[in-house]
Amino acid sequence: MNSRPVGQLDNMSIESSADGPRDTQRTLVVVPGEDLGSSEGIEAGHGVLVVGDRIISTKQGKMSRKGNTISVSPLHTRYMPRPGDLVIGHIEGCTNNIWFVDIGAPFNSILPMSLGPAKVEFGGTRKILDIGDSILCRVQEVEETHQSVVTMKGMGLRKIRSGALDELDPHLLGRLIGKGGAFLREMKMQTDCRIVVADNGRLWIDGELENILEVRKRINSISSEAKMIGVDA
Amino acid sequence: MGGYGDVQMIDENGLRMDGRKPGDLRPISIETGVIPVADGSCRMVWGTNEAIVAVYGPMEAHPRKIQRQDRAVIDVAYNMAPFSTTDRIRPGFNRRSREISKVTKDALESVVLLELYPRSKIRVSIEIVSAEAGTRCVGLTAASVALADAGIPMTDMVISVASGKVNDVVVCDLNKEEDNYGEADLPMGILPNTGELVFLQMDGDLSPDEFKQAWDYNVDAAMEVHKLMIDALKGGDN
Numbered sequence: 001m002n003s004r005p006v007g008q009l010d011n012m013s014i015e016s017s018a019d020g021p022r023d024t025q026r027t028l029v030v031v032p033g034e035d036l037g038s039s040e041g042i043e044a045g046h047g048v049l050v051v052g053d054r055i056i057s058t059k060q061g062k063m064s065r066k067g068n069t070i071s072v073s074p075l076h077t078r079y080m081p082r083p084g085d086l087v088i089g090h091i092e093g094c095t096n097n098i099w100f101v102d103i104g105a106p107f108n109s110i111l112p113m114s115l116g117p118a119k120v121e122f123g124g125t126r127k128i129l130d131i132g133d134s135i136l137c138r139v140q141e142v143e144e145t146h147q148s149v150v151t152m153k154g155m156g157l158r159k160i161r162s163g164a165l166d167e168l169d170p171h172l173l174g175r176l177i178g179k180g181g182a183f184l185r186e187m188k189m190q191t192d193c194r195i196v197v198a199d200n201g202r203l204w205i206d207g208e209l210e211n212i213l214e215v216r217k218r219i220n221s222i223s224s225e226a227k228m229i230g231v232d233a
Numbered sequence: 234m235g236g237y238g239d240v241q242m243i244d245e246n247g248l249r250m251d252g253r254k255p256g257d258l259r260p261i262s263i264e265t266g267v268i269p270v271a272d273g274s275c276r277m278v279w280g281t282n283e284a285i286v287a288v289y290g291p292m293e294a295h296p297r298k299i300q301r302q303d304r305a306v307i308d309v310a311y312n313m314a315p316f317s318t319t320d321r322i323r324p325g326f327n328r329r330s331r332e333i334s335k336v337t338k339d340a341l342e343s344v345v346l347l348e349l350y351p352r353s354k355i356r357v358s359i360e361i362v363s364a365e366a367g368t369r370c371v372g373l374t375a376a377s378v379a380l381a382d383a384g385i386p387m388t389d390m391v392i393s394v395a396s397g398k399v400n401d402v403v404v405c406d407l408n409k410e411e412d413n414y415g416e417a418d419l420p421m422g423i424l425p426n427t428g429e430l431v432f433l434q435m436d437g438d439l440s441p442d443e444f445k446q447a448w449d450y451n452v453d454a455a456m457e458v459h460k461l462m463i464d465a466l467k468g469g470d471n
Contacts (some may be wrong), residue, residue, distance in 0.1 A: 018438040029467045032344075032381050033389035033426040049346075049388060058346060058386040060466050074384035076273060078291060106305075145302075145351060164246035228419070 030057040045071025079200040085139040088202035115151040134160040145226040163206030263465035265382040268357045273383025277375035283363040286379040294354035305350035309338040310356040317364040340422045342431040346386040365397035366412035392455040396447035405450035425459040
């Protein structure tokens with residue numbers, strides 16, 4: 001038995017035209033599988049797929065068009081590591097010469113002995129960083145298989161020994177930091193806390209306990225405000 | 234599918250016991266983001282069925298032996314709460330929940346772009362809080378909303394609807410009595426944008442004409458459900 005041809009839903013036609021993608025001056029929330037128009041002369045960016053001569057969305061998110069490229073930035077997303085990102089990781093395991101680090105990505109990272117915080121003898125990894133420790137590190141390289149290597153060689157990269165850690169969805173970091181870092185700077189001034197924002201959405205807050213609680217309260221409010229659909233970085 | 238021949242479930246006006254016409258769906262409501270700690274979640278109320286789905290991931294797959302070098306794996310756990318029906322269900326997995334977990338996983342694997350996340354795992358937990366009939370359909374549909382809510386890339390969303398036969402009449406979206414005493418049940422998983430079929434099961438007997446009718450009801454119903462899913466995901470936007 002053949003499946004019946006399926007018509008386009010009427011709520012997709014608000015701004016679409018038959019000959020190409022719709023005008024995207026307005027941000028438009030799309031859902032997976034939604035038809036975004038003809039692919040002719042259009043390049044597919046993130047979160048979209050070319051199927052035949054049509055472009056379809058593969059994620060729930062906001063569609064944007066820059067030049068000839070159409071992309072969809074998701075409303076919720078998991079952190080994907082990129083080389084150079086500052087991240088906060090937790091040590092999950094270790095061997096004689098490697099630490100395994102959870103950086104909140106779909107794939108665990110490794111921290112080789114040679115890139116560790118101090119000189120380590122073979123087999124002495126747990127003396128320097130033990131399972132459960134948190135570290136501030138940088139993504140050194142991401143392989144094709146998505147495996148990544150982090151490093152602790154660099155300015156300010158260290159084991160975290162004090163303060164508190166909190167988490168925020170990575171796509172909300174823009175809201176926390178503000179334009180040119182203004183919002184974050186203001187928060188640091190007001191609460192007298194040291195706040196390190198890592199690219200994987202983890203935050204290291206150090207200072208007096210009351211101030212730490214105040215910062216976490218503010219971060220939670222950012223997070224809960226953004227749960228409403230339509231709020232974006 | 235015993236069929237209690239003399240139980241009248243369609244009245245002389247062609248209406249069903251709950252007042253629906255043969256092609257009508259039960260009322261459906263969909264809500265996303267109901268579990269704050271999950272990457273994506275959905276609560277779907279379909280008639281008196283209620284399913285809550287949480288999606289976690291993509292994340293590192295453990296144990297290592299389940300990892301696939303070229304793609305992600307989906308780990309679906311369908312479970313009915315002990316209090317979801319009038320007869321208490323023994324907690325834990327049973328043959329039925331294993332089967333439904335498997336067919337749900339197979340249906341979702343055909344839409345999720347697994348090759349983007351090799352060696353990782355996407356965990357989908359489906360919990361049926363209240364069960365009437367057609368919980369596998371509710372679970373699968375809610376799972377695809379939760380996956381979309383988690384930002385997992387998919388080519389389309391799966392919508393699952395069941396039709397069946399009661400008193401020799403083909404009806405859409407069976408309720409409990411129709412499911413228990415009816416003559417056939419045909420759950421299907423449909424991709425709304427392409428009309429492709431990713432999941433089909435059948436209980437009982439249908440003639441070719443009845444099968445076609447049930448098929449048509451399912452496809453039409455899937456389109457209705459798709460609109461509700463879009464509304465839920467867009468939050469009334471657009």
